[in-house]
Amino acid sequence: MKEKFLDSSINLIAKYQSINEGDTEKLRYGLEGLYLTFTKTIVIFLLAIILGIFKEAIILLIFFNIIRFTGFGFHAKKSVECLFISTLSFIFLPYLLLNLNIQKDVILIIGIIGTIYLFFYAPADTVKRPLPNKRKRMIRKVATTITGSIFTISAFLLNNYMISILLISAIVIEDIMVSPLTYKLFKQPYRNYLNYQKLA
16 A cells, blocks of 8 residues: 555656656655655544544644654654554553543652653654754753643643643653663664764
8 A cells, every 4th residue: 555655656746747766765755754654643543533532632742742842752763663652652641541540649740750851861862863962952951851840830730630641641751752761672772962972
């Protein structure tokens, strides 16, 4: 299905614009990324609808992307790995937590521990997106820690259990994304900026 989509899309574009072999490879890579993102999103949203947490999944994605923007973190190399991690993070984690009666003080403790973890390990770069600039890394670290603190305080003070849980879930997911253990589990290099410092 994927190859059929890629081939037909490239053939359609080639009809209206002249492209060489190098352009074809770049185009195939970009279209593959769009295809995988689209299909992954459909699967996640379908699961969310089946479990009755579609609205919650959307809100969690918004919260997560806010903290991910500065914290960066792990990117799966394979689409199967990405789908597996995304399903666990955005469907089963919030579904589990939303159905538990977690007390406010526990929410606060999780948020504090999660934010401290972010302070130590965020931002986490990748091979394709290294962060060799020390000043920018520090700015992102501070920004991510502040965001985690705001999420934690909001989760503790708000009287809306759903929003509180989703805020904490976003922190926990980002903790997983920046964790050296996640990189090690999926056999990816951690702190890629060190390679640039060695070359400098």
